[in-house]
Each structure stands twice: as structure tokens, then as C-alpha cells.
Amino acid sequence: MSAHPSRELLERLAGARRVVAFTGAGVSAESGVPTFRTTDGIWTKFKPEELASMEGFMRNPELVWEWYAARKRIMAEVRPNPAHEALARMQALVPHMAVITQNIDGLHHRAGSTLVYELHGSIERNYCMRCGRRHSNDEVLRQTGVPCCLGCGGTVRPDVVWFGEQLPEEEWNNAVHASGMADVFFSVGTSGVVYPAASIPFIALDAGAYIVEVNPEPTPLTEKVHEYLQGPAGSILPVIVHTLDSRKL
Numbered sequence: 001m002s003a004h005p006s007r008e009l010l011e012r013l014a015g016a017r018r019v020v021a022f023t024g025a026g027v028s029a030e031s032g033v034p035t036f037r038t039t040d041g042i043w044t045k046f047k048p049e050e051l052a053s054m055e056g057f058m059r060n061p062e063l064v065w066e067w068y069a070a071r072k073r074i075m076a077e078v079r080p081n082p083a084h085e086a087l088a089r090m091q092a093l094v095p096h097m098a099v100i101t102q103n104i105d106g107l108h109h110r111a112g113s114t115l116v117y118e119l120h121g122s123i124e125r126n127y128c129m130r131c132g133r134r135h136s137n138d139e140v141l142r143q144t145g146v147p148c149c150l151g152c153g154g155t156v157r158p159d160v161v162w163f164g165e166q167l168p169e170e171e172w173n174n175a176v177h178a179s180g181m182a183d184v185f186f187s188v189g190t191s192g193v194v195y196p197a198a199s200i201p202f203i204a205l206d207a208g209a210y211i212v213e214v215n216p217e218p219t220p221l222t223e224k225v226h227e228y229l230q231g232p233a234g235s236i237l238p239v240i241v242h243t244l245d246s247r248k249l
């Protein structure tokens with residue numbers, strides 16, 4: 001175990017045709033976005049079934065909207081950190097790069113990653129549960145309480161995946177396809193316990209990718225990976241990208 005990329009990883013990256021980064025809340029931790037299951041994480045203070053499930057929303061939509069409105073305001077303020085930026089820079093150094101994220105914060109896009117599959121939706125989008133009309137954050141945050149559809153008056157919800165809900169089909173299919181094609185696959189900042197997203201690294205592993213995990217703490221994936229880089233993504237990923245970049249000169 002080390003915090004520094006091995007020579008083998010750098011060589012594999014230099015020769016890779018397809019690279020995938022699969023990310024979780026840890027990649028945004030250094031931007032100030034709270035993680036879920038770490039000490040002090042969101043799910044140590046709040047109940048997921050109350051705030052992130054359809055049953056919880058039906059029971060108390062005001063509470064759920066109060067929480068999402070607060071999260072939307074926090075996430076509008078945060079900025080990509082060196083980990084997001086390194087992944088965005090990596091796409092210029094390899095022929096094909098995809099980011100598969102469980103995060104809803106949009107920070108990979110904002111850092112400049114162009115191919116991003118958002119498995120759990122996006123905090124930046126909302127839709128009417130009756131007619132499907134899309135609503136911007138500005139539109140919903142202008143209303144007080146539970147926002148109503150500007151078209152049909154139905155209830156608007158955040159376009160995020162709640163517990164018990166299906167993942168967006170196209171994003172999921174694209175993520176599975178990209179993982180099966182990857183030569184090098186990074187799993188970054190995820191505890192790897194929420195399925196089906198947590199099966200993504202195993203698809204890449206089974207298909208023969210070189211699997212690298214970046215996380216300060218071991219996870220259920222750690223013993224299966226080819227390389228475990230222990231530490232914060234904002235320190236480790238920039239070193240990988242910098243070294244890869246200087247080798248290409």
C-alpha cells in the first residue's frame with residue numbers, strides 16, 4: 001500500500017486506450033461537500049429513509065424540500081478541487097476517458113470533464129412528478145415550501161435517485177459499457193456499499209482492467225484491486241496526472 005503511483009500504473013496509463021474513473025462523495029470532500037458514511041457523514045446525522053426515499057417524501061415533502069433547498073444552496077457555492085481537476089486533465093492525456101459518478105454535485109462537469117455519467121442524478125435538475133416538465137434550481141428556489149410545477153401545478157421533486165429507485169437507464173447502460181471496455185479503472189472516494197453502483201468496479205475487474213483505488217480508508221473493494229493508493233484524492237490524483245503529463249513531453 002502506498003500513496004504514490006507505481007511504475008506499472010504509469011505505464012499502463014501511457015498505453016491505455018480507455019480509462020474510467022468511478023467516483024463517490026470522497027472526491028468532493030476536499031471541496032467541502034459532506035460525505036455520507038464517514039465519521040460526521042450525512043447519514044450519521046440524518047435518516048436516509050426520511051430524506052432520500054419516495055416514502056419519506058410522501059410523508060413529509062416540506063422537510064425533504066427544506067433539506068434539498070439547503071443542499072442546492074451549498075452546492076452552488078462549492079468549487080471543483082484538485083481531484084476533479086486532475087481527472088479533467090487526464091482526459092487530454094489518454095485517447096478516451098469517461099467519469100462515472102455517484103455524486104449529484106456537478107463538480108466533474110464544472111472541472112471540465114466532458115464525458116460524465118451521473119448514476120444518481122443531479123442536484124442541478126428538478127422535474128414535475130405529474131407532467132415531467134423540467135424546472136431549474138432558480139425556478140424551484142424562488143418558491144417557498146414544496147415547489148409546484150409552473151405548467152400543471154403538480155409537485156416538483158429533485159432529479160436525484162432515492163433509495164429503492166431505479167438508476168437512470170441510459171446512464172447506467174453507458175457506465176456498464178465503459179467499465180467493460182476500460183484498460184485502466186480508478187475507483188475514487190467511494191465506500192462501495194451502495195448497489196447497484198458498487199458493482200461497477202467489478203464489471204471492469206471481470207473484463208480485465210487494471211483497477212486502482214484511491215481512498216484514505218480501505219473498502220470492500222480494496223483487497224480485489226491491483227493498486228491501492230491510500231490518501232486523499234486531491235493529493236494523489238494530481239501526482240498521477242503530473243507524472244503522466246511529464247512523461248509524454
Ligand code: OAD
Pocket residue numbers: 023024025026027029030035036037038041048052102103120161162163188189190191192193194214215216217219231232233234
Ligand atoms: P460514502 O460517504 O459512503 O463514502 C465516502 C468515501 O470517501 C469513504 O470511503 C471515505 O473514506 C472516502 N473519502 C473521504 N475523504 C476522501 C478524500 N479526500 N479522497 C478520497 N476519498 C475520500 O459516499 P459514497 O460511496 O459516494 O446515494 O456513497 C454512495 C451513495 O450513498 C451516494 O451516492 C448516496 C449515498 O446514500 C444516494 O443518495 C442514492
